[in-house]
Amino acid sequence: MNGTWQEPIDPMRLAFDIDGVVADTMAVFVQLARERYGLSQLSKDDLRCYELHHCLDMDREVLNDLICLTLDDEHTLQVPAMEGAPQVLTRLAEQGPLRFVTARIWPESITQWLHLTLHQVPAHRIQVIATGAPEAKRQVLNDLGIRFFLEDRLETCRHLVRGGIQPFLFDQPWNRSSDVEEFPRIVSWDQFGEWVFQGNGGE
Ligand SMILES: [Mg+2]
Numbered sequence: 001m002n003g004t005w006q007e008p009i010d011p012m013r014l015a016f017d018i019d020g021v022v023a024d025t026m027a028v029f030v031q032l033a034r035e036r037y038g039l040s041q042l043s044k045d046d047l048r049c050y051e052l053h054h055c056l057d058m059d060r061e062v063l064n065d066l067i068c069l070t071l072d073d074e075h076t077l078q079v080p081a082m083e084g085a086p087q088v089l090t091r092l093a094e095q096g097p098l099r100f101v102t103a104r105i106w107p108e109s110i111t112q113w114l115h116l117t118l119h120q121v122p123a124h125r126i127q128v129i130a131t132g133a134p135e136a137k138r139q140v141l142n143d144l145g146i147r148f149f150l151e152d153r154l155e156t157c158r159h160l161v162r163g164g165i166q167p168f169l170f171d172q173p174w175n176r177s178s179d180v181e182e183f184p185r186i187v188s189w190d191q192f193g194e195w196v197f198q199g200n201g202g203e
Helices: 025-037 060-071 085-092 108-117 134-143 154-161 189-197
Strands: 014-016 098-102 126-130 148-151 166-170
Touching: 025 060, 085 189, 098 134, 108 126, 134 148, 134 154, 148 154, 154 166
Parallel strands: 014 098, 014 148, 098 126, 148 166
Antiparallel strands: none
């Protein structure tokens, strides 16, 4: 798959995963691992698989503690945005509501984070659905009439494409494992902005 996308991307039929796509959630995981457990050598590039116990040589209790801390309300609000995401999303919000579908169980803290991060977007233009499970995203997206979805988990992309949804894989260290590119890869929000705004009121 090369670095271009030809088909127009209708913003009204577009939705987004949050963690690992809009929110640089694992930056907080790495920070906590360094601060709380002295794992000073750990970097995001070490997170080479989605199921972290498969790729990190880390005590299971420590790993579970770090994941819980990363996703708790306090640390959710400290997550940095992925570079360029607020700019592209703020511009997209001028055309319609922004739809976010997350596998988190509770939507409250990450919704609050979105409101803070996208502070120029009116709150009523931000819709968040927490499915509690990645496999539940497909039905939710189809019910919303979504055709395009930005996602960082490879397995979820495979599940979505079987349901007629076109995934865009947001590049992260944990989704670079396959030799063959199955999905269009988004390496930056700037790149995605070019794809979505071409022929859509963009430059
Ligand atoms: Mg994600």
